[in-house]
Amino acid sequence: xxxxxxxxxxxxxxxxxxxxxxxxxxxxxxxxxxxxxxxxxxxxxxxxxxxxxxxxxxxxxxxxxxxxxxxxxxxxxxxxxxxxxxxxxxxxxxxxxxxxxxxxxxxxxxxxxxxxxxxxxxxxxxxxxxxxxxxxxxxxxxxxxxxxxxxxxxxxxxxxxxxxxxxxxxxxxxxxxxxxxxxxxxxxxxxxxxxxxxxxxxxxxxxxxxxxxxxxxxxxxxxxxxxxxxxxxxxxxxxxxxxxxxxxxxxxxxxxxxxxxxxxxxxxxxxxxxxxxxxxxxxxxxxxxxxxxxxxxxxxxxxxxxxxxxxxxxxxxxxxxxxxxxxxxxxxxxxxxxxxxxxxxxxxxxxxxxxxxxxxxxxxxxxxxxxxxxxxxxxxxxxxxxxxxxxxxxxxxxxxxxxxxxxxxxxxxxxxxxxxxxxxxxxxxxxxxxxxxxxxxxxxxxxxxxxxxxxxxxxxxxxxxxxxxxxxxx
Amino acid sequence: xxxxxxxxxxxxxxxxxxxxxxxxxxxxxxxxxxxxxxxxxxxxxxxxxxxxxxxxxxxxxxxxxxx
Numbered sequence: 001x002x003x004x005x006x007x008x009x010x011x012x013x014x015x016x017x018x019x020x021x022x023x024x025x026x027x028x029x030x031x032x033x034x035x036x037x038x039x040x041x042x043x044x045x046x047x048x049x050x051x052x053x054x055x056x057x058x059x060x061x062x063x064x065x066x067x068x069x070x071x072x073x074x075x076x077x078x079x080x081x082x083x084x085x086x087x088x089x090x091x092x093x094x095x096x097x098x099x100x101x102x103x104x105x106x107x108x109x110x111x112x113x114x115x116x117x118x119x120x121x122x123x124x125x126x127x128x129x130x131x132x133x134x135x136x137x138x139x140x141x142x143x144x145x146x147x148x149x150x151x152x153x154x155x156x157x158x159x160x161x162x163x164x165x166x167x168x169x170x171x172x173x174x175x176x177x178x179x180x181x182x183x184x185x186x187x188x189x190x191x192x193x194x195x196x197x198x199x200x201x202x203x204x205x206x207x208x209x210x211x212x213x214x215x216x217x218x219x220x221x222x223x224x225x226x227x228x229x230x231x232x233x234x235x236x237x238x239x240x241x242x243x244x245x246x247x248x249x250x251x252x253x254x255x256x257x258x259x260x261x262x263x264x265x266x267x268x269x270x271x272x273x274x275x276x277x278x279x280x281x282x283x284x285x286x287x288x289x290x291x292x293x294x295x296x297x298x299x300x301x302x303x304x305x306x307x308x309x310x311x312x313x314x315x316x317x318x319x320x321x322x323x324x325x326x327x328x329x330x331x332x333x334x335x336x337x338x339x340x341x342x343x344x345x346x347x348x349x350x351x352x353x354x355x356x357x358x359x360x361x362x363x364x365x366x367x368x369x370x371x372x373x374x375x376x377x378x379x380x381x382x383x384x385x386x387x388x389x390x391x392x393x394x395x396x397x398x399x400x401x402x403x404x405x406x407x408x409x410x411x412x413x414x415x416x417x418x419x420x421x422x423x424x425x426x427x428x429x430x431x432x433x434x435x436x437x438x439x440x441x442x443x444x445x446x447x448x449x450x451x452x453x454x455x456x457x458x459x460x461x462x463x464x465x466x467x468x469x470x471x472x473x474x
Numbered sequence: 475x476x477x478x479x480x481x482x483x484x485x486x487x488x489x490x491x492x493x494x495x496x497x498x499x500x501x502x503x504x505x506x507x508x509x510x511x512x513x514x515x516x517x518x519x520x521x522x523x524x525x526x527x528x529x530x531x532x533x534x535x536x537x538x539x540x541x
């Protein structure tokens with residue numbers, strides 16, 4: 001049991017302590033705000049710290065408890081959101097300079113309201129790659145988010161501030177987005193858990209889009225249990241998101257400890273192994289070894305993923321550019337140079353490429369669903385390598401030097417392309433930077449991903465660890 | 475493909491002026507997109523598959539398929 005006001009308390013520990021009255025939500029919020037004040041300058045995770053709001057929300061949670069009202073499953077849990085979520089009173093900047101001209105949001109995003117309704121306390125908004133077109137965590141306007149495990153290294157993006165804040169003990173839960181890997185890459189490089197649910201599961205109302213047909217939202221946390229706790233609070237239909245499925249909420253927390261006995265686990269080789277470095281392959285092997293025995297391990301190739309990744313690339317480029325075309329026409333000089341050229345190019349793609357990409361997306365989905373007739377979940381590396389140095393421009397994959405920005409998320413892209421649920425689980429090796437393993441399930445089977453993540457955590461094969469730079473004794 | 479010529483023509487077609495300083499980066503991105511298009515092009519698609527709309531809904535299957 002951690003001190004609920006300390007950096008490494010889980011959301012479940014904090015909510016339990018607040019509900020029991022052994023600590024006040026205000027004390028948790030004050031300690032969290034003080035920690036952010038001390039540590040954010042070196043990490044660059046936060047865009048805005050909503051201190052007054054946090055203290056008011058925490059006081060309301062404490063007052064509710066004193067009245068005898070149920071304080072909620074996330075009572076007093078500090079959380080922060082990627083700055084593409086609407087937060088009333090702040091312009092929704094989406095990592096850009098241009099959006100800072102927008103009027104402040106008048107209403108919170110759907111998922112912010114859901115977190116508040118569960119008793120969670122918003123402590124701020126988090127930096128991100130411009131308009132979410134990023135895998136690195138770098139941003140020309142705000143500077144790079146720094147990896148808490150080595151501040152000279154990339155955090156991963158585009159939910160960069162989420163990975164950093166949650167890994168560094170500044171927010172036990174954060175909310176980000178994932179279009180091509182933007183939850184999974186920072187979770188992997190910063191060594192925390194993330195859940196990218198099925199496309200359409202969580203409502204995107206009140207968030208700034210990137211690629212509507214690929215955009216997902218989801219939580220990051222330091223334990224599988226916290227991920228499930230947050231996910232359960234976030235589920236439900238959203239009339240403000242046309243793509244949000246009208247599905248009943250399916251709470252996963254009660255089933256988290258059900259175990260994995262008998263599950264068939266496909267270990268992706270082939271294209272996934274060719275494009276992963278040695279350490280990433282070893283991370284999957286160690287997760288596989290931890291599940292072996294309880295589960296049936298099935299080596300598997302799913303090489304159509306390469307075409308799925310290519311389809312996602314083309315759809316992203318074209319659809320993202322079309323969304324921004326007026327800004328590209330009138331304010332191109334104000335874009336981050338690392339996103340501008342790709343957006344401009346995306347506006348020029350032949351329609352035949354993009355339409356074919358949509359057909360290939362459907363074809364790739366059929367290949368993946370066929371694989372799920374023989375296995376229940378898939379394991380694959382989340383990134384090809386651990387966190388590269390900030391400023392790196394290239395990556396070596398399978399002996400080829402490739403541009404880093406579009407390539408750091410290539411192992412994640414195939415699954416978001418077809419909307420499959422994925423939990424990223426952190427794998428640490430002593431003395432090394434963390435890596436992530438993707439646990440992938442068929443559409444709407446988030447529970448299966450989370451149960452496997454919980455089993456890996458219980459076996460100590462996947463766990464978040466405090467960065468050495470922070471005070472792990474707290 | 476002469477990417478410079480393509481940028482000239484296509485950018486004029488969509489009324490998107492591209493400053494000279496941005497053109498090398500745009501050309502690199504177009505070249506990478508062409509590589510991706512070649513990968514997509516190699517997939518043998520069935521003309522009987524109707525999946526042309528840019529609207530995507532994951533299917534429900536099995537017990538998790540209930541709305």
